[in-house]
Each structure stands twice: as C-alpha cells, then as structure tokens.
Amino acid sequence: MTPPGPSPPDSALVNRARTGDESAFVDLLLRHQDRIYASVLRFCGNAEDAREITQRAFINAWRRIKDFKGDCAFTTWMYRIAFNESVTFRREEGRRRTVSIPDREDGRVAEPVDDRRPGERMEAEENRKKVQEALNRLDPEERKILILKELEDRSYDEIAEILEIPKGTVRSRLFRARAALKEKLAVLLKSTEPGSVETRPRSGG
C-alpha cells in the first residue's frame, strides 16, 4: 500500500492528462468541481443549469486539454471555460430540450448546515434568495468579478488573468459591481419589508 503522499500539483496532473491519462483528468475534476460549480451556480442562479454548465465546462476542458499550454494556472483556464459556457448556455437556453427524470433532476444543492430555529432559517433562506436575485440582475461582467473576489477570494492579479483585463480595470469594475449589487439589494429588500411578508410558517399550536 502506498501511503497517502502529497497530492501532485495541478500542473503535473495537467501534463498527464495531456498525454491522454484519464485518471489524471478525473483527479483535476474532483479537486476543482466544487469551486467551479459554486461559481457557475452563483453566476446563473439555478442549480440545474449550473450542473449542466459545469459538466460541459469540464467535458470541454477534457476535449481541449491538449490546447492548454500551461501558460496560466489550470484553475484560471477552467474559470474561463466555465464562464464562457455560462454565457453561451444562457443564449441557447430557449431552444434546448430537456429530459426530466424527477427523482434525479432535483438539482440537489448542499446548502450550508444551519442549526438556527426554523423561523430564523426561513428568514435566512429568504435573504439568500434575494441576494442571488440581486446578483442575477447585474450584468455578466459584474457578476463574474464579484464571484471571483467575494466568493472565491481571488487576488486582483488572478482576476485580471481570468477575465483577461488590466489590473486597473479590476479595481474600478469591482467598485462598480459592488455599488450596483448594493443598489439592487436595497430595492429587493425594500419591496418585502417585514409585515408585507405573508409567508410566515403556521405554527402547529
């Protein structure tokens, strides 16, 4: 038995995948699927689309792995593919056919563990929905940059590389994107002030 030694770096796995090593690519998938899925989910706003986009992104990456020259990190390349897929997916959405298999297509999303009381939990859930809705209302470039900074905690250098924009643009766009999100969020929160909400859970007693 081999001891569980240090995991090989992405670059080593990429090199193996480039020679057709399927297991190396699957390792890259396992290593990065959570973060790519999370980014895509926040970008497109629904679990089922996010699943399909993420699948396509990784499958595309596998098909194009030989084109990846390693001049940037694998994650950088992967984010680019995933965001591209996200944008084109939305464009195509109207004419897509879907197969619905109810028991498997429930778009399972592991929400964070929440041990608060049901009422608070519901409120938190409502708030989450509003935040996502506000995000949906931003333009795609603003959404991307907020996801990369606020959710993925990428540095300005990394963001500049992923989005292929100058670092100065990262600064100004981040400022604008945050201001825009704050504004959208304020509108959404205002539209459902407490009291106007009629979705309170009926208590059993």
Place this chain on the structure above:
Amino acid sequence: MSCGFDKGLIAAYYDREVDGDERAEVERHLATCAECARDLAGMKDVTGALKSLGKVSADPLIEAAVVHEVHVLRPGRPRFGLPWKLLATAAALMIAVGTYVLVQDRQAMPPGENFALAPRRTQEAPLVSERKHEDLARGLTDRSEVAKTPAAEPAPPLARRDGGIEGKGRDAEAGLPAPSSTSPEKKSDDLVEKIHKDAPRDAKPSVPVIQVTSAEVALARAEVEAFLKERELATKPGAPLLGQSAYVKDHYLQVELTDEEVALLEKRLAALKKTGIARGTLEAERKRVEEAEAALDMDRKRSQGEPAPAEAQGEGRTGAAAAKAKEEDSRENLRALGGATAGRRAKVILVFLEPPAKK
C-alpha cells in the same frame, strides 16, 4: 454626486490590494470624505450579503457525467487513426467499461445510494480515481479478485496489454501485427479475437446497449425500474444510473440481465406508447453521441456565425462511412449478445433518448 477620488482605489484598499503609499493616500482621504467612507462601509455590506450565500458542493451528477464521458464516450486515445486501430481500442474500452462499473460497485455504497450519488471523495484523497484507474488497467479480473487486490499494487504489464483502459491504443497497438496487405477489418477481428482469447473466462466481449427512444423518458425508465423490482434485480431504490451525457442529455442505466430477461424487458418497453427499442453496442453508442454533439456544435457555431471547426468537419460522416460503421456495429452486436446467453446475467446498458426534435 461624486467627490472625484479614484473609487477603484477605495476598492483596492478594501481588498488590501494597495501598496504603502496608496494606503496612506486612501486613509488621508477617508478621514475627510463622508461619501467615500460610506462607499467603504457599503462594500462591507456587500461582502456580508454574498457570504450569506454559503458554500456549496458540486452536484454528484457532474462527476457521473464527466467520468462517463472521459472513461467511456471519449477516452484520451488517438481518435481518428486507422479503422483497425479505432476498433481495437474500442474493443478494449468496451471490456474496460464493464470493469469500471464493477469497480464503482466495489466502493462501499450505503443503501439507498445509487451509482451517481456514490460517496463523495474529498480533496484530501485525490488519488482515489488513480486507484480506480489501476484497477481498470488490471482489466479483466473478476469481482472477487478486484476486491481482494490491494489497490496500490502496480498493474502488471500483461494485464494492460490485455485491454485495460490504460491501453488507449498505444498498448493495444503493441499486441498487433504490423500492418500488411490484409484488410483492416480482418485485422480488427483478429485483435478482438486475441483480446477475447487472452481474457479470463469471465470477461464479456462487449457490453450490449439497448436504445430506448421515448417521448416520455421518465415513463420508460419507471417501467425498467418496475421490471427490475419485480424480478428482485434492484436491491436499491432506482437502478444505478451509469451517467448522463452532458450535451445530448441522454441517461444511461446499467443492469445485469439474462438474455431472456432482455427479451422480456424489450417486450414491455415496446408495449409502452411512443416508445422504440433498438439494440446496439457501446461503440455504436459512442458514435451516435459524437455525431449528435457534432451536429449540436455545428448548429451552435452557425448560429454564432462562426465557421465550423476542422474537428467537427472531420467528424461528419459520409453516408457510405456511416453504412459501413453500421455494418461493423451489427457484427459487433451479434458477438456481444452472443456473450450474454445461456441463462447467465450479463451487463446491459440501457440508454434513454427522446425522439429527435422536429425542425
């Protein structure tokens, strides 16, 4: 109204992406400008709101679909070599697929979990798939043997030559005679024979595929699941889902059936409304998916006004080539179904499709 200060610098300050001079400059300004101080506070609100979205884990179906694509539908082998080479690797792959599913089965699965929702592998254990891969490389061992073998033991070269997925054409090639005047088809047959001969008794030459084309895929699948339940073939709720092709959205189920059961199941499915049944092979299935995807790609490129890529053009099959492929498939098919007779259960893959959309 704006104070005229570089707002980007405020963002950079907030994200700690400023150098010493810039930091001092921003701090001096913030001390005197209420607007920029408000902006800074607003950024904290935004961070808080976005953090509330929480962490998510990838949907398990993603892994199922990508692994299916990588290992089964489009493995990393030379894709468009000589026909005999293609067939040889395809034959090797078909055998490997069975083993792959077997290896998946081996992983402890809590009751109620299906293939696609197999236990999650963590980032701390990224080599799981490598072990799986080595098992694959071992090729044609039976279930008990796979289960007993320590995972980290290197794959014996012999097993690899025998058609493990590791072969990817390169190793399969090693077992081939040099190309001569004999026809390519003849050679591929030789190789298939060779693989079969070298394989342990248990190995199946191929995995037959039953194509279920239904306007109501969910109904067809429910019928299959009911069938499996009646015959007590399904011990878990829902038959294991082998995977889903991301592009054409077809669903694959793998089951183990006798020839009789296959016939019965086909009869029941054919009795469903608007449902068609066809038998094929994994190789044919792979081709079908490739073609469907190439067509989708072309559509997409056309709609975006881009020229079709060379690859897609290369994939387009002429009528003659398609007919030839079909002939090869049916030969392969006969062999495949021949392997699943005599009352023994053998792996069968069911693929559920929707009828092609009318244009």
